[in-house]
Amino acid sequence: MPTPAFLPVSSQGTVKTLIPEELKDIGITIILSNTYHLYLRPGIDVIEKLGGLHRYMAWDGPILTDSGGYQVFSLARLCQVADEGVTFRSHIDGSEHRLTPELVVEFQQKLGADIIMTLDECPAIDTSMAKVREAVDRTYCWAERCRERHRGSDQLLFGIIQGGIFPELRQQSAKAITSLDFPGYAIGGLSLGEPKEQTWSMLDETMPFLPADRPRYLMGVGSPEDIIEGISRGIDLFDSALPTRVARNGALFTVQGRVNIRKAIYKTKEQPVDADCDCYTCRTFSAAYLHHLFKCEELLAYRLATMHNLRFIIRLMQQIENAIQQGTFAAFKSDFLSQYQVTDEEVRLAQKQKWLNSPRHCDDTAL
Amino acid sequence: MPTPAFLPVSSQGTVKTLIPEELKDIGITIILSNTYHLYLRPGIDVIEKLGGLHRYMAWDGPILTDSGGYQVFSLARLCQVADEGVTFRSHIDGSEHRLTPELVVEFQQKLGADIIMTLDECPAIDTSMAKVREAVDRTYCWAERCRERHRGSDQLLFGIIQGGIFPELRQQSAKAITSLDFPGYAIGGLSLGEPKEQTWSMLDETMPFLPADRPRYLMGVGSPEDIIEGISRGIDLFDSALPTRVARNGALFTVQGRVNIRKAIYKTKEQPVDADCDCYTCRTFSAAYLHHLFKCEELLAYRLATMHNLRFIIRLMQQIENAIQQGTFAAFKSDFLSQYQVTDEEVRLAQKQKWLNSPRHCDDTAL
Numbered sequence: 001m002p003t004p005a006f007l008p009v010s011s012q013g014t015v016k017t018l019i020p021e022e023l024k025d026i027g028i029t030i031i032l033s034n035t036y037h038l039y040l041r042p043g044i045d046v047i048e049k050l051g052g053l054h055r056y057m058a059w060d061g062p063i064l065t066d067s068g069g070y071q072v073f074s075l076a077r078l079c080q081v082a083d084e085g086v087t088f089r090s091h092i093d094g095s096e097h098r099l100t101p102e103l104v105v106e107f108q109q110k111l112g113a114d115i116i117m118t119l120d121e122c123p124a125i126d127t128s129m130a131k132v133r134e135a136v137d138r139t140y141c142w143a144e145r146c147r148e149r150h151r152g153s154d155q156l157l158f159g160i161i162q163g164g165i166f167p168e169l170r171q172q173s174a175k176a177i178t179s180l181d182f183p184g185y186a187i188g189g190l191s192l193g194e195p196k197e198q199t200w201s202m203l204d205e206t207m208p209f210l211p212a213d214r215p216r217y218l219m220g221v222g223s224p225e226d227i228i229e230g231i232s233r234g235i236d237l238f239d240s241a242l243p244t245r246v247a248r249n250g251a252l253f254t255v256q257g258r259v260n261i262r263k264a265i266y267k268t269k270e271q272p273v274d275a276d277c278d279c280y281t282c283r284t285f286s287a288a289y290l291h292h293l294f295k296c297e298e299l300l301a302y303r304l305a306t307m308h309n310l311r312f313i314i315r316l317m318q319q320i321e322n323a324i325q326q327g328t329f330a331a332f333k334s335d336f337l338s339q340y341q342v343t344d345e346e347v348r349l350a351q352k353q354k355w356l357n358s359p360r361h362c363d364d365t366a367l
Numbered sequence: 368m369p370t371p372a373f374l375p376v377s378s379q380g381t382v383k384t385l386i387p388e389e390l391k392d393i394g395i396t397i398i399l400s401n402t403y404h405l406y407l408r409p410g411i412d413v414i415e416k417l418g419g420l421h422r423y424m425a426w427d428g429p430i431l432t433d434s435g436g437y438q439v440f441s442l443a444r445l446c447q448v449a450d451e452g453v454t455f456r457s458h459i460d461g462s463e464h465r466l467t468p469e470l471v472v473e474f475q476q477k478l479g480a481d482i483i484m485t486l487d488e489c490p491a492i493d494t495s496m497a498k499v500r501e502a503v504d505r506t507y508c509w510a511e512r513c514r515e516r517h518r519g520s521d522q523l524l525f526g527i528i529q530g531g532i533f534p535e536l537r538q539q540s541a542k543a544i545t546s547l548d549f550p551g552y553a554i555g556g557l558s559l560g561e562p563k564e565q566t567w568s569m570l571d572e573t574m575p576f577l578p579a580d581r582p583r584y585l586m587g588v589g590s591p592e593d594i595i596e597g598i599s600r601g602i603d604l605f606d607s608a609l610p611t612r613v614a615r616n617g618a619l620f621t622v623q624g625r626v627n628i629r630k631a632i633y634k635t636k637e638q639p640v641d642a643d644c645d646c647y648t649c650r651t652f653s654a655a656y657l658h659h660l661f662k663c664e665e666l667l668a669y670r671l672a673t674m675h676n677l678r679f680i681i682r683l684m685q686q687i688e689n690a691i692q693q694g695t696f697a698a699f700k701s702d703f704l705s706q707y708q709v710t711d712e713e714v715r716l717a718q719k720q721k722w723l724n725s726p727r728h729c730d731d732t733a734l
Contacts, residue, residue, distance in 0.1 A: 013659065017666045019651075042659045046635055050655055058651045268413055284386075284425045288417055292380065292409045299384045302666055 003215060003236035004320065006222060006313050007032040007064060008244060012041065013057045016244055017303040018310075020059045026279070026307060027314035030062040030114075032239040035107050036071035039097070040090050044107045052112030064239070065113035067104040067146075069160075070188065070219070073122045081121055083138060101145035109153060117186060118146040120160040125192040132164035140176040147180055158184040158217060165198050167205045174209035184215040184237075191221045193351045199226075203233050210234075223350075224253055224316055225342055228333050231320055243313050247305035250294045253312035257341035261305070266291035279311035280304075370582060370603035371687065373589060373680050374399040374431060375611060379408065380424045383611055384670040385677075387426045393646070393674060394681035397429040397481075399606040402474050403438035406464070407457050411474045419479030431606070432480035434471040434513075436527075437555065437586070440489045448488055450505060468512035476520060484553065485513040487527040492559040499531035507543040514547055525551040525584065532565050534572045541576035551582040553604075558588045560718045566593075570600050577601075590717075591620055591683055592709055595700050598687055610680050614672035617661045620679035624708035628672070633658035646678035647671075 008015045008023070010033045015023060023031065033053060038044060047056050053063055069086070072079050076088035085100030101119045108116035119142045121135040139162045150157045159182035163170035178185065187206055190199050203218070210216050215236045221227065222240020230238060243253070251258040254274045261273060272282035273290060281290065281304040293301035316336075323332035375382045375390070377400045382390060390398065400420060405411060414423050420430055436453070439446050443455035452467030468486045475483035486509045488502040506529045517524045526549035530537035545552065554573055557566050570585070577583050582603045588594065589607020597605060610620070618625040621641045628640060639649035640657060648657065648671040660668035683703075690699035 012663045012665055013656070014665050014667045017670070019647075019667070019670075041663055042634060042655070046655065046659075049635060050637055050653060056653070056656055058656075267409060268416055270417055280386075286417060286423070288409070288413065289380070289423055289425075292413075296379045296408055298379055298381050299666060299669055300381045300386070303384070303386075303670070 004227075004231050004317055005030055005237055006227065006243075006317055007237065007239035008310055009034070009239060009241040010057065010059075010063075011037045011241070013038060013047075013053065015306075015310075016248070017299075017306050020057070022280075022307060023059070023310075024061070026311045027318070028061070028310065030064060031059060032064045032066065033057075033111070033113070034068070034071060035065050035104060035111065036068035036075070038065075038111065039068060039107060040092055044110050048110040048112075052110075054112060062114040063111075064115040064237075065108045065111055065117065066219075067108070067117040067119040067160075068099055069104070069117075069120045070122050072099060073124075081138070083141065085119070086121075101142040102149045105146050105149040105157070109150075109155065113155060115156045115158060115184065116150075118143040118157065118159050118182075120162055120188055122162065122189050123164055125165065125194045127164060129164070129166050129169070132162070132166055132169055135164075136162050136169050136173045136176070139173065140180075143177055143180055143182075147182070156183045158182055158186050158215075160186045160188045160219070161206055161210075162189045163202070163206070164189055165194055165202060167202070170202050170205040171209065174206045178209055178211065182214070184217060185210045186217040186219050186237075187235075188219045190218070191226070191350075195351070196226075196229075196347075200229055200233065203230070203235075207234050222313065223342075224313065225337060225340055227313065227316060228320065228336055231324075232329070232333055243309040244306050247309040248302040250301075250305065252290075252305055253309050255336070255339050257343070258346065261287065261290050262294050263291075273308060274312070277308065277312065278315070279308045281308040371594075371598050371684055372397055372604055373594065373610075373684055374604065374606035375677055376401070376606060376608040377424065377426075377430075378404045378608070380405060380414075380420065382673075382677075383615065384666075384673050387424070387428075389647075389674060390426070390677075391428070393678045394685070395428070395677065397431060398426060399431045399433065400424075400478070400480070401435070401438060402432050402471060402478065403435035403442070405432075405478065406435060406474060407459055411477050415477040415479075419477075421479060429481040430478075431482040431604075432475045432478055432484065433586075434475070434484040434486040434527075435466055436471070436484075436487045437489050439466060440491075448505070450508065452486070453488075468509040469516045472513050472516040472524070476517075476522065480522060482523045482525060482551065483517075485510040485524065485526050485549075487529055487555055489529065489556050490531055492532065492561045494531060496531070496533050496536070499529070499533055499536055502531075503529050503536050503540045503543070506540065510544055510547055510549075514549070523550045525549055525553050525582075527553045527555045527586070528573055528577075529556045530569070530573070531556055532561055532569060534569070537569050537572045538576065541573045545576055545578065549581070551584060551604075552577050553584040553586050554602075555586045557585070558593070558717075562718070563593075563596075563714075567596055567600065570597070570602075574601050589680065590709075591680065592704060592707055594680065594683060595687065595703055598691075599696070599700055610676040611673050614676040615669040617668075617672065619657075619672055620676050622703075622706050624710065625713065628654065628657050629661050630658075640675060641679070644675065644679065645682070646675045648675040 010031045072088045075091050079088040087098045104119045120139040123135045143159045159177040161173045163173040217237035218230045218235045222242045250262045252273050266287045269287040273287045323329040377398045439455045442458050446455040454465045471486045487506040490502045510526050526544040528540045530540040584604035585597045585602045589609045617628045619640050633654045636654035640654045690696040
């Protein structure tokens with residue numbers, strides 16, 4: 001698996017709108033899938049019975065599954081956290097379920113992913129230091145139990161660092177988790193609405209503790225401007241639904257920043273959305289056609305936009321890799337960020353989009 | 368263009384969910400697009416400015432455009448018919464527009480389609496004989512005017528036969544329209560909710576008047592069982608949104624009839640939806656996976672189902688052609704229809720789906 005790599009999100013066993021062949025054409029080498037979603041639908045046992053997740057979704061490249069922890073804390077209802085594990089109600093039908101460190105390893109083994117994640121407690125960004133400290137301690141205990149259950153398996157089990165926005169806790173978590181000697185480490189609990197400076201400052205607190213010879217994975221980060229910042233701090237792996245989600249909203253990446261293809265200026269634009277882009281969409285269609293599909297809410301719109309945004313990210317990763325190899329990364333980063341405009345609206349949405357309702361969701365009581 | 372052929376419907380310049388390369392892989396040789404829809408969005412002039420419809424939607428095979436008449440009579444609001452033409456209000460924003468025979472030829476010329484259609488008056492199935500007679504007369508006058516405006520163009524202009532469910536009027540319309548010597552003829556105003564026996568009986572009244580050396584096109588018909596009946600009566604061309612529309616509802620064609628992929632029996636079915644099918648979907652995914660995508664309302668579901676249903680129709684056309692060439696069509700038809708079950712529900716929906724509200728839509732007063 002070449003790094004740095006970006007993992008598109010295949011929440012329910014599909015990178016929305018695309019088939020595996022298209023992901024490969026775009027240059028995707030590894031994808032992420034969500035244990036939480038697959039557990040609820042179609043059920044872990046269904047996928048196991050059908051030969052595992054690779055076969056189910058016809059993807060023969062590497063798959064990383066998360067543990068389900070993040071979704072339980074952000075998406076599910078009425079979660080209750082205790083040392084044993086976490087109970088939650090399905091966001092689909094309200095039915096009650098339970099995850100423990102042992103169960104999430106078992107689920108991910110049944111799914112047959114190549115890289116699997118430990119169960120972590122991921123507090124909302126406005127959680128008190130005392131509560132985050134508890135989450136850090138629990139995340140460590142859970143990581144240990146995951147490792148124990150995982151012993152003897154061929155899958156790569158990655159540990160997850162937590163610690164919220166508290167430097168001391170980030171360091172504590174990094175030291176504790178790395179002491180368990182995982183083959184890779186993820187940094188969780190960031191990019192949840194905190195200001196960007198805080199994201200990078202937390203990363204700067206954490207990175208020195210992560211061994212450079214193991215993959216370092218920044219969870220839930222995937223905008224062009226954040227990927228370049230992450231790589232410049234030593235991150236190897238990123239996953240995020242952002243490129244595909246904003247694509248379906250008509251926001252397309254260009255070197256100047258995101259553009260809204262629904263805007264009237266595109267109605268008659270004969271050139272592709274991004275003249276420099278080599279994606280299928282830009283090679284085949286005018287911006288005007290894409291504009292039309294979005295205005296008509298045609299399903300093809302979401303597909304073409306998704307292909308473009310994913311290809312933009314993959315090309316960015318390739319450009320970064322080239323720049324690193326040629327020793328010109330600093331100049332590349334500075335050039336890219338000076339051209340790529342992030343609007344106030346995007347900043348506002350990024351801070352708003354996650355977990356504003358989290359206190360209602362999380363009830364830190366006994367299991 | 369090989370016949371018999373089935374034209375999938377690309378209402379708004381896209382066969383919903385698919386790209387041109389996929390249509391070709393499926394075996395689609397010609398598509399239909401709707402002048403009415405393209406006139407409203409993005410506008411005929413926009414497509415002309417961008418180099419015509421082929422380039423706009425990146426389809427380099429033949430395109431047939433309809434005149435917009437059918438949509439005006441079935442979809443638009445408050446249409447008023449007069450000898451001069453028809454006025455209507457957009458189903459999107461209520462704005463008022465006008466179509467005349469001359470304008471629809473002009474529009475279709477600007478779109479750059481290969482086959483274009485005359486403007487016809489298409490009455491609802493419950494229209495009185497007197498009104499249908501008027502529509503037949505007007506359709507003839509409009510066909511003449513279209514032919515006049517079209518003179519000197521390279522595009523093939525097809526005439527359309529009307530006549531409702533009245534044998535006498537069907538014959539009258541067929542004689543009148545064929546007297547204008549078009550390079551192809553369409554039969555309109557059928558499959559609008561009338562019992563199937565009536566559809567075939569009207570076709571039987573009409574076909575003897577259509578020259579066998581010109582393509583004969585049955586508009587708006589496209590279920591497997593109807594295509595085989597149509598071909599057995601000499602029809603060469605079919606178009607219909609049915610295969611793609613029912614696909615998006617989870618109804619997939621098999622040799623036993625349509626199946627509803629949402630049903631629980633498919634949740635763990637390892638085989639493809641149709642074991643005999645060579646479409647991408649059946650070659651790649653289990654029925655269980657498709658079931659899951661539909662249950663989760665994943666956008667990929669609609670795309671995979673569309674590919675399957677279109678491929679089913681194309682394979683059916685190929686099988687029919689082979690059977691005709693080998694002189695075994697009668698046996699093939701009988702075998703196929705004895706296996707292919709049409710449920711009462713499908714019959715009920717087919718009779719209900721079109722134009723039950725047509726009297727409210729159509730106001731036969733002066734322009």
